Amino acid sequence: MQNSHLTKKLTINIFPFAKLEQPKQSYVFCVDGRKGPIKSHEGKNIKGAYPQMLGGSLNSVVVYYVLGEENSAPVYKEKGFIDTGVQVFNVLREKGFGLGLHGDNHAKEGKSSGCGFGDNLRKVIEHLRQNHTDEIWGVLESSGLVTEDDKTKWDKIIGRLNEIDVSNNIPEGHEIIGRLKKEKDVAYQVLQGGHGEKAAVVNYVDGTTLDTDKAQELPAFNLDMWRVQAEAEALGIDVRETELLVLGLYVATEIALVENKGKARLPILIKK
Numbered sequence: 067m068q069n070s071h072l073t074k075k076l077t078i079n080i081f082p083f084a085k086l087e088q089p090k091q092s093y094v095f096c097v098d099g100r101k102g103p104i105k106s107h108e109g110k111n112i113k114g115a116y117p118q119m120l121g122g123s124l125n126s127v128v129v130y131y132v133l134g135e136e137n138s139a140p141v142y143k144e145k146g147f148i149d150t151g152v153q154v155f156n157v158l159r160e161k162g163f164g165l166g167l168h169g170d171n172h173a174k175e176g177k178s179s180g181c182g183f184g185d186n187l188r189k190v191i192e193h194l195r196q197n198h199t200d201e202i203w204g205v206l207e208s209s210g211l212v213t214e215d216d217k218t219k220w221d222k223i224i225g226r227l228n229e230i231d232v233s234n235n236i237p238e239g240h241e242i243i244g245r246l247k248k249e250k251d252v253a254y255q256v257l258q259g260g261h262g263e264k265a266a267v268v269n270y271v272d273g274t275t276l277d278t279d280k281a282q283e284l285p286a287f288n289l290d291m292w293r294v295q296a297e298a299e300a301l302g303i304d305v306r307e308t309e310l311l312v313l314g315l316y317v318a319t320e321i322a323l324v325e326n327k328g329k330a331r332l333p334i335l336i337k338k
């Protein structure tokens with residue numbers, strides 16, 4: 067018996083990509099492969115494809131928190147994660163970047179946000195810095211996303227992650243997203259249903275994104291690296307360090323959301 071749709075080879079070319087008219091101003095949402103309605107801060111409906119990063123704008127908050135300032139560990143304690151987020155949102159808004167966060171239609175008020183990256187952030191950090199560090203490096207290296215030359219920066223990143231007192235410094239996902247979505251100009255998406263992603267895409271093509279609505283028959287996680295890079299630059303953070311951290315967090319998130327739930331590891335597909 068042959069099921070052509072099951073045996074069809076999973077390559078990057080079978081996924082629908084869209085070109086964004088305003089790559090920088092577009093509200094950014096999560097790598098999550100589900101779809102759902104989006105509203106602007108003023109309650110206006112927003113349609114069309116959107117750039118994607120880990121947890122949407124939460125991506126740059128985590129990056130800034132880990133890599134933002136030399137010797138920033140004391141800043142964590144004084145300012146805290148959420149205040150860092152507010153500060154990051156202010157800088158990005160001033161520089162013209164659209165801000166976005168999401169929940170889903172079965173999140174539990176006061177318990178979960180519905181964003182797998184946000185809700186598992188503590189676990190994701192633990193996976194990357196401790197439980198799966200070498201395994202994640204191996205996955206990235208065999209995908210061609212990192213080389214031996216990146217090892218010094220990688221070690222610095224793992225060192226930075228080790229400075230974080232996860233249980234005291236990283237709030238729960240619903241606390242982070244519940245608070246940051248109240249900030250000015252933040253758009254909010256409510257994703258629907260369950261996860262069925264078949265691949266983890268990393269997209270380097272400037273100003274394009276996976277069209278999540280059109281990809282519902284074959285959903286995938288999608289990380290738009292060009293947008294990750296642009297926000298890192300706007301925040302004054304080393305762009306390659308940012309890429310390495312975000313790639314590590316992406317695989318760690320996949321481990322938490324897919325492999326830890328008993329499903330097979332997703333293939334990483336790269337769009338260049």
Ligand SMILES: [Zn+2]
Nearest residue numbers: 096121181182
């Ligand atoms: Zn999410």
